[in-house]
Amino acid sequence: MAGSAPLSGPSGGVALVASGSARAEQQISNDQLGERVETNDEWIRTRTGIQTRRICGPGQTLSSLSAEAGRQAIAMAGWEADSLDLVLLATSTPDDLFGSAPKVQALLGARQAVAFDLTAACSGFLFALITASQFLRTGAMRRVLVIGADQLSSWVDWDDRRSCVLFGDGAGALALEACPNESNGLLGFQMRTDGSRGECLNLPQTAQRSPLVGETSHQQGHYDPIRMNGQEVYKFAVREVPAILKTLLTETATSADQIDWLLLHQANQRILDAVADRFAIPHSQVLSNLANYGNTSASTIPLMLDEAVRDGRIQPGHRIASSGFGAGLSWGAALLRWQGPS
Template structure:
């Protein structure tokens, strides 16, 4: 069908509780200087008691709906990409649906780690283009603090909690380039051991032993992930730009997953674009996994930096290992 898929609203929820680098220096051998130099992170936000994944996701969704002038009763599809679902089942998206009162929405979660938002955006776009649904909420929401080992200084300082959403709407095809247009998705499952959570699933269900052995926390080989992330983020961004029939210098914004400021900066250099086209906000949020791209998208949108007609590339890399990119033209 001849349909454009337009981002009509963005929103976010960031917990009020803040942890600084100096806070981490009280519990592990680290310092503000060490963390800042290696990650670019200065602060990150953690949930407080009573703040859950679905609560954050619903709050972000309400902002996106308000911006779009839509009501929860209008929503036809909700996808929540997350690695920190509230339960193994049901889907966190179903809990979000109940919080919103979006009674007619189909609901599902997706797991592609830090690439999850783009994977979910791709799925939602395909459904809307098919004519099956007229609109969708895609909400990256993570409580990464639940998976952190606060004795591992290489991992615990990296992550933050947050949720961010986009509201997509299917509209008749225009006579110009607009909306969400192209994707590149990929994975290499042979590299699962580089970044994973060992226990908690059906292969290693929770037991006294898995808890005692700290198998429910994030396990990461940081240097190996770093090397692959820089290369693959460059490759997937170039692929989706080529699909769109453009070159990197013609793109207005490259919105990267905020894993580490050095990764984002290196990806920008490889693409040959100026730093101002590759914004960074990891300094005040940390790595929020599937929430990081929509969080930055909402920040740029609310600051008025995203203008109608701007060419935007989203790109990410995460556990799996997965990678993903999307090309869209902002506004009408």
């Protein structure tokens, strides 16, 4: 049900060195969606905060977006791709059901790196960041690239006006490096899962079987579109996210006024504002680009992080309280300290 970690690892710390991101080519406004389903800009904006979303164009894939985000992070860090030990891709929408991380590794030219996917939907990036940190803190690896990417447009029912307004495509990446404990950038974390509530948000296999031989049959390999109980997911988020952040801050002896930025999964602006209000964090310290991208699942946190790093809002030494939450149901939180490239 739960997992947590002390403030520093047994052998060393984790430095948050560099970031990158990639944006899908096509942009679809609320009014444009209103040409397909019964909705409008005011209805979407007032309920979600979303104004437009980005959708992969012809020739763009989950792997190509991921590789572009990774290249940017590697370039910011000043690394050679061959110096990477691990490429960890958080995604629920791989190009290949067997995993897209190896393809991304090849596109990056990271020949020395092992690569694999991690699936935890909207919590995926934080879960991947926490997973990658364990290899660094034990000394097993030195440099890791964590990528969060999703192409949800492939799995949305674009005729369902309740859900099609929410989602988009994108990718973000974070370069991590082993460092001394005193420079540690992952100050603490919490992780939770409650599979009994998983049907509130899922992307299930189609319940379709076909004859095989004699009396036997087999499951056809197809999936239904995304299914979501929006009301239940909203109630889950506004209840569980503040709770897990409170636990994290208590365990790290951190007060809300010591946080420079609140960086949450970009699902709904009302959720972001409600969590900030719970901790009396000014809305000016809440990082949000939801209006321009919609919910891009595992990519929302690193995409927003990269945007804030590149425009100068996030500076070395800043403390960032972050939380991812969504399908599973799963949720997690991490207290981060940005270091930047040396």
